[in-house]
Amino acid sequence: MSLLIVGSVAFDAIETPFGKTDKIIGGAGTFIALSASNYVSDQRIVSVVGEDFPQSMLDLLQAKGVNLDGLQIKQGEKTFFWSGRYHNDMNSRDTLITELNVLEHFDPIIPEAYQGVDYVMLGNLSPQVQRQVVERLHERPKLVAMDTMNFWMDIAMDDLKQTLALVDVLFVNDEEARQLSGEYSLVKAAKVIRAMGPHTLVIKKGEHGALLFQDEKVFFAPALPLEEVFDPTGAGDTFAGGFMGYIAATGDTSFNNMKRAIIAGSALASFCVEKFGTERLLDLTKEAIEARIEQFVALTDFDMVETVG
């Protein structure tokens, strides 16, 4: 099955307690595509870069099965650039620089060859752009998922709510779920958010794992306890990319298969944080991923054979 990705393809410069990078490749679309490519072979991306973006990275995406017909290259313009510094606990960060550049007036054009796509992952972008993509698809895909962030809740809540009404699955972190719903309890927040449109909600809790809500059902996925988080940049996108890659590869949107998709996404995210940017994702084998998934199985596996009392 095929997966359409919409998201930034960008430059990042990152500082963590372990070191700092120059401009390296980043962007939600990049992380999602690299992560999903471990499962799905037919990907199509809608994005935009400037003339400064390296052809080598585009070649690499193409080699991983990503169709780039919808990736606009703007001559005379510059690629989106973000720079940030993580605090010692790695759970919070300061944005140092945001240069929107080509993203400022991004018109997400859908190539004709992309029509009829099976699955859609809308990476974090303005809710208006995300909505345009859904509206420009002639046929309703089997499942549309989106990511968003607190920034859009602060400045474009009405827009965001219009887009939420069109999607099936929403990814947010716990603080964003609280802000979006006005509820502190994540169980209550999930009810409020699901009433806004998405039938399925995934709440990402970083080192505390993730929660999957659908109807009255809940699934709690662990995060792998790690000795060191080297660089969290892109972990959430890698998680979502793994999730949607798994769904698209299996063509199964049941709750049970979404649980597996969350584990796949969690495993890929646990690799992402081991090195700067996309470095670790470019270096993955199928065997390494399967071994990591086995660690997740072992981490939560128990059997209540004995009942006593």
Added chain:
Amino acid sequence: MSLLIVGSVAFDAIETPFGKTDKIIGGAGTFIALSASNYVSDQRIVSVVGEDFPQSMLDLLQAKGVNLDGLQIKQGEKTFFWSGRYHNDMNSRDTLITELNVLEHFDPIIPEAYQGVDYVMLGNLSPQVQRQVVERLHERPKLVAMDTMNFWMDIAMDDLKQTLALVDVLFVNDEEARQLSGEYSLVKAAKVIRAMGPHTLVIKKGEHGALLFQDEKVFFAPALPLEEVFDPTGAGDTFAGGFMGYIAATGDTSFNNMKRAIIAGSALASFCVEKFGTERLLDLTKEAIEARIEQFVALTDFDMVETVG
């Protein structure tokens, strides 16, 4: 098998966003004993109360199989009293009153009938008192577990380390694990703490579940996502009591059985927070506990039948 509990039997007065109580029954020893009584029928408690403590509660503990020979009743003295107020997020609280009373000069005398006990749970008390209990047992029990808190790390770290060297299992929360070890990563913290004595470490993360570390093995137990946490008081003690009650009832200290014990403790803690103080624990049926444990099984159960890529 038998379980020896050492811990406060006390009065609490609690304020939460949902209401406030007068003096009600509390104390680590009380929560541990009530929780463990769902699994183990032979319990023995070492504790102290004043003459103001109600006989009815002592009768109730006895009816639940708790031997009170080691519970000292100090005539002319008052029971330990703690009062606290929870903040809106229920994750932090202010202590309003602490009256040590009978706990100030507590000498934990072990009745002769308690000797030969199989399992020991040292509730949060001064590390010196906890150590005295272990030293006064003529035979080494099959497993000795202890709880502690940041307060003792602040004022009695050397004492605490002496006691840690004598125990098998330590319960702490994530902040306490970080303070005790000086490591932010819980994986690194677990290594440092296990080198201090306990071969097994349980890190309680409240709404984020719990981690069990032993040798190179890790187990991640979920917390049940709740609509409302009404009163968190005693949840950690209830968790530890359920854990040690399950271990004592099954007589099995293998890692696999400790996983089941964590689930049992988590299930009981999820009841504890539903009402003020011990109220919900006094009201539990075997059926309700088994149904709650089934919810935990469903919450983390997945099977990675499909491998793709």
